[in-house]
Amino acid sequence: MNTLLLPSPPFHLRLPPLHFLPPPPLLRHRHHFHAASQQLTTIAADDHDLYDAALLPNPHYDFAPLLTFLSNHPDPPTPLDLVESYAAVPAPLWHSLIKNLSSSPSNFPTAYALVSWLQRHNLCFSYELLYSILINALGRSEKLYEAFLLAQRRSLTPLTYNALIGACARNGDLEKALNLMERMRRDGYQSDYVNYSLIIQSLMRNNIVDVSILEKLYGEMDADRIELDGQLLNDVATAFAKAGDVDRALYFLGVMQGSGLSPKTSTVVAVVSELGGLGRVEEAEAVFEELKEGGLKPRTRAYNALLRGYVKVGALRDAECVVSEMERCQVLPDEHTYSLLIDAYGNAGRWESARIVLKEMEANGVKPNSYVFSRILASYRDRGEWQRSFQVLKEMSNCGVSPDRQFYNVMIDTFGKYNCLEHMMAAFGKMKEEGIEPDTVTWNTLIDCHCKQGHHGKAEELFEEMQETGCSPCTTTYNIMINSFGAQERWDDVNGLLGRMQSLGLLPNAITYTTLVDIYGQSGRFDDAIECLEAMKSAGLKPSSTMYNALINAYAQKGLSEQAVNAFRVMRSDGLKPSILALNSLINAFGEDRRDAEAFSVLQYMKDNNLKPDVVTYTTLMKALVRVDKYEKVPAVFEEMLLSGCTPDRKARAMLRSALRYMKSALKV
């Protein structure tokens, strides 16, 4: 796993101007971190000779009699001469033998018997290492429960901690892995870098990366000065890309380049895809070009990532170019390629072209499936054209494709988001009629849409029904219900939900805490709100700007400008950048507190700090003026908004109109 052993890079990334970032903090001490905990992985990497030696009949030691004896008599006494014949075996040979044995699940009982035997006769050193080899092997063969049993028989040491964390991460039990890591840190040990890789990989497995967890992990790695090897750098870069922090991801690509490592294609693809998703197509293209210049042939997934960007910004010509380049390079388009292309035509209102793509798809032997149609439906939903649902459904059946669960989930969400609760419930009924079992996403969508329309009673009924039909609520479900009970100021029920989460072992996430801050803040319970903020910090989650925004907003709406400013300061001292959202709330706070001059000084602050004021900024400023009866100053603000390139929306125009109305009535008097 040493970075020096990796092949030299086939290409060098030239990155867009992002080199304002500080030098890599994690690479300063790469040669200093060699905790005992790493021995486990070191054995795997470095002791090939010994490892092989243990497989073969050893010139000095024949283990066969011992192993035969142990598999027949797991519970000795062992004849003394048998014990003595192994007294001089060097420890590394035992380590290798156990590792070799436990790599095959059928030999596991023998491996375990051997470890117990060695300990009983005190023939080896570092039993912790032996046990961690066993735990590690159990984790690799999906025997997490057995791994825990084995670990719990003794107090946890760095070696067993690491083996157990690895076992959890490999088996997708992220929560247990994180809890163990936390305990390990509290006990004063640092975790193995391999475990950081395994945990980050497990974090990415469901494709949505929780930024707070990632930030927390990265903070620990930084604090512990964990060495970032090639694998971990790739994992961290990919995770940051998938978490939406593409600048961080680009930075780690740069770090790899600087250390002479080549990023994996999958890492580059994740970055290109994320850049595309953010509409940063020039950068996406630049990184993609680097991939090609390095002599690597991009395949379908890489092209799809680039295509995503062009579709996102509506660059239809560029999107078409990508597809023709794929043809030229004989890279076969897949369902994803086609569905992106269909998205692009759909977004441009070119339904006919989209239909042609569907035909082409069939002609090329890629059968359209529910996935493609759910993408089409989602893009209509995002543009507000929920009526198209029926058309998509018809088109689908023309192609002989039946909707699957996820398609129905999108459809239910589409109707729910546009106030069509009857259509939504009808779709839900049809889904069940067709024998498709609703999942947590289905129920969450149904419940949340009812909450959003203010039908909290129905939402609660659905929450009960969900459980009656045997579908277990997840963290998201609880977050939705906490929000609903909070809106109704049912504080005991909110606590009831939190208690149930805890008894089920569901950890509150950043959204849970933010929701709590929001609902407590909105109803003026600021002490409770701040308590939640503290609880989040002590749970080890990094407070997000969203959370502070919720708090600032709550103070703002009550006209408590001093407290809002204070919350803003605390946010800054936590190292969070002021966002437009937070500053708009601050303007609102001053406005509601009749401090219009200060509201305008926030506008100045935005301009001085290269933050572009938006429609909300100007609308809130106009409101601040109305609040202090300075109607005559409103039109100038509206004017400035237009000049700064903001398109006024309904609310902005309404604000101007009401100011003009007040002016007129003031003139009459």
Added chain:
DNA sequence: GGTTAATCAT
């Protein structure tokens, strides 16, 4: 590979 939850102006 697609779907769900929290933050700004009437």
